[in-house]
Amino acid sequence: MAEDDDRTLLERWRAGDAEAGNALFRSHFASVRRFFRNKVSPDEVEDLIQRTFVGCVESQERFREDASFRTFLFAIARNQLFKFFRSRTSQRNQVDADLGVSSVAAMGMTPSSVVAARQEHELLLMALQQVSVDDQTLLELFYWEALSGPEIATVLDISAGAVRVRLHRARGKLQDAIEKLMNPGQSFDLEAAAGTLRGL
């Protein structure tokens, strides 16, 4: 199973096998990159990706046996993101980094460019930056990474039931954010846009 492979690769990497690490990296690089891309500026992405993968090797205890590697990886990613935001916001004396409350936009962390070929995509990405970081993570993991409810729960460190509720609420908030950014008379298909966006 792919999952066993991942866990095995991780064990081997932790034991010092660089090739194993490289393989693991190649499998998940794109996902991790997607995670960070809409939340920080491109100059930071490289560093955060690196820290995430390094974090895999170094944090022994966090990996619960019943969780998937991807979940584990995203949890580390989210942790790195939080650390990054906290260090930046304290420097700038802005809104405290509380991922459950503050949005990327509110914390002034907006990436300086938006990757989008069509306006709908841009709208979506910008709208995602308006909701709380945790909601943004939740939606992105759900739509782009196709993580399951329990898996998302692990990443965000909440219960599976809470995930269901929050997903419903987050979708609503996102819809609101999109409407605020839209032109009147414009229509928007969240599912479609999210789907295509994943590929970029």
Added chain:
Amino acid sequence: MDEDTPATPDPGPGIETRRLQAALESRLFGHRAAPTFAGRFEVLGRLGQGAMGTVYRARDPELDRELAVKVLRPGAGTTADTDGTARLRREARALARLSHPNVVEVLDVGVQDGQVFVAMEFVRGRTLAQWAEATPQDVPDRLSRVLGFAIEAAQGLSAAHAADVVHRDVKPQNMLVGDDGRLRLADFGLARGTLDDSLSAEVSTTGGDVPEHVTLSSTGMVVGTPAYMSPEQFEGRFDERSDQFSLCVSFWEAAFGPRPFPGATVHELIASVVAQRVRMPSSRDPDTRWFASVLKRGLAENPSDRHASMAALAEALAEGPPSSRKPWLLWGTGAATLACGALAVAAASAAAPPQRCATVAEPADAVWTEKRSELLSAAPALWEPIDRYVQSWVGIRKTSCEAAWRNDAPAVDQLDPTMRCLQRRLDQLDVFLAAVVARGTVEPSDELANVVRAWPSPQTCTHSDAVRAEFTLPADPALAQQVRLLERDLMEDTVRETVDPATVSHARSSELVQRARRIGHEPLLSLALEHLGERQILARDVAAAQTLTEASQIAARLGLFRAAVRASTSAASAFAVVENRHEDAERSLREAEALLQRVDEPRTAEQVELTYVRASSFLAQGRAADAAESLQAQLRNEHRPLDEARLREALGSALAKLGRYDESIATSSRAAELYRLKLGPDHHVVASALNAIALVEMERGNPNAAIAGFTEVRRIVSKLVGEQHPIFAGVEGNLGTAYMALGDRDRAEVAHRHALEVFDATLGEADPQRSVARVHVAAFLPPQEAEVMLNQALALAEEHSGADSVPATSARSSLGELYLHQKRFERAEAALRRSLEHHERFQRKLRVAFDQASLARALALQDKLVEARPLAEKALTTAEELLSADAPELIGPLFAAAVAHRDQPERARAWLTRALALPNVASMQKTTHEDATAFLSNLDG
């Protein structure tokens, strides 16, 4: 490794993805990944990212040189957008043909994995934005560097425009300052979108901040950076003049700090641009202002109002700031040429008519050196009248200039004096500012502001007759030159005096008069005489009145009436203050009033001065009521605070002399308040005013208030001259007297002793204050020491002030009291008789009464009762008249009456009992109290 399958066709991992992955693999796992290529160029590392795409450092393996590769982000020219790509390639080709030192060279354009990339010259250095941030404002020559960059940028853009390429996104982040110091424009035309008239830009904002980019509705493409965008760009229209706008905003920011148009959101920004609400730089440096004015033109809302082209802007910048150009002041004396230098210059350069007089402000600007601007920026109270003066000057200058160009130009012989007049007005400002700088401080700025306000307005230069009289030069050029030199010297002397009186010398003023007489130029002679006369008044020189009268006569003859008024008023002051010739003073004042009728408004300054001099004259004559009346009449008009203060101070003095103490204190307090407000709480004028009030409080019998006043005066004086200064000692003495009046002997003693100490340390023997201080201190000494001190006082006073002087009499009086106490009746009698004689002569009624009382006691105790009794009675009557019923000083006369009638014990006892029951009498009249008590017990015993 591919991404997961998306819904749209996947072009495969882009350059950035591959580069990022390779970089990370190398960092994490140590092995060198396969190089990433864009065309034939090897991508080495990321340099930065903009809205358009990412810039990488790259290498051309073929030519083995470093370059930059910009990979446009998908959408900004993907192969899916064939139109866009074609356009981009066309533009890249145009830019590649353009080889200009200030434009980044384009080397190649291509497509890699569906992404368009542009290979460019690699410029080692930083962006203009980074340069500006890293270079603080106070670095010398910063402005000229920015100017240099601006010229380079304008030239580069000009060349691009000539090649039909418009930039569209000019901003400091898009201009590179190489390590070689040269500026290059980058990112040309890469911000493209389709721009039909039907499209409108839609602004996407995050958090309300001015965003980095603007997107167009249908294509989602970025077309500029709002902070630098011209107003027409927001509407989707664009041409070369939009580049000009963006350039001016960029360099405004680089030079001055903030951008020219304020606005936290795009809407506010656009509103500012439309309203042309430009945030001018605060510096008054003429170069800065010139730069700002050139850039400002490029910021006009309507493109047609901007510079005609980028080339025109470049030329305007290249012309350089005023400081680099030659001085234009050429005052022609020949009748054939127009006298105005700027006009001559303008005629030579065939500028368009409205611009001919555009340079008139420059001499005024040249007055503002950096040091002066810096000093004055700290004093808005002084800055404001100066600014008004300058504005007025520029206005008149411009009008005269324009009039000269029109057909109704005044004749040359009329124009020349006007120009000279204006020149002098400006020179006056120049000398004034130089003097202020030399002084080092602008405080007190209100006083200096008054000086500026007192100057004749530049407006007066257009009053043809008066101006011609004053400013026409002699025809002989050598003579004319001498006049000019004298004019300058005289003006320097006069202006410097107003700023720092200590710098002017009497000798120099005389010399200027001599020169004026030799040259025979009457207008200057009048001014020089006036100046000399002022100095003579200060020196108490009796020649002052004559000097000033002559000055006035000449001025009146020439029709220079304001000057004549001034001189006459000063003559009156000289008569009154220096010579006590009050009738002559009044005559001069009436002359001044008559002349004042012929002067245009405003006349208030002259009127205030007139009133003040008249009041001083009245006071000196003892006509306090007349003085008060004329001052009150003048105070009914509106005055500037310092003028009002002066008038009120004089009024307070007059009212005090009339015994109207409450009114006096009220008006003097208001004067002190105004002085404090305008000159600061630690100014000597404030101290004088407060001192005068405190003295009145003493007269009024209010020692507490007096003490409060003197204490404040003491604080100020201590601050101004320190505690080892006779003025300080004088205040201490006043305090001592006030404490005595209050009954606080201890404090009084401390104060008087201190005063004596300082007087002795700082004054020569001849100064009467040393004698007077001794008398005061003697009151606290035991009898033997007191006698020594009082004899010292008497000796000093007799030798230096005269046997009959006030200090001598005061010493004698006190000695008399002392001898009386010591029962040395003969000596007492001798001293007191002399003292009484002096006081009678000067009609010091109360002093007379006290002397009479003491003398009566001395006589009575020698059994000379016949003489003693009437004296005692007179003394008591007078004292009861002049003093209040419970004044402790009554003890003297009461005691004297008792002693003189000691053969009538009941009466004597009654007087004594009453005397001893007076409040505070034991402390305030110590020795007398002792003696009276002893006498009473003797009577009883």
